[in-house]
Amino acid sequence: MRKVLTGYAISFNRRHGRHGYLYQNRYKSILCQEDEYLLELVRYIHLNPVKAGVVKSFGKLDRYRWSGHSVLVGCRRRTWQDRDEILFPFWFKEAGSCEAVSEVH
Structure with missing residues (x-):
């Protein structure tokens, strides 16, 4: 899940000229x-x-x-x-x- 979300966040941030998390915190599974x-x-x-x-x-x-x-x-x-x-x-x-x-x- 980390790999998927990280890749998506990097791609999204490049397209929109931003940086940081897209969501409030890191992915957490329980x-x-x-x-x-x-x-x-x-x-x-x-x-x-x-x-x-x-x-x-x-x-x-x-x-x-x-x-x-x-x-x-x-x-x-x-x-x-x-x-x-x-x-x-x-x-x-x-x-x-x-x-x-x-x-x-």
């Missing part, structure tokens, strides 16, 4: 062995645009193009995002509606 921790990570990742102020409210999150939240709550399908793979360990896997899964958040 081993996630517990379902509860995975759920917290999924929440953190998908709610981050709201927390960062990029999306004004939770209600608008499922319309934000750069988040996978709309796929997780069943409002949209994307070939590259497997909703069932993420939701399988959790009780709301078959909730089937935006409102039902949104209540979990």
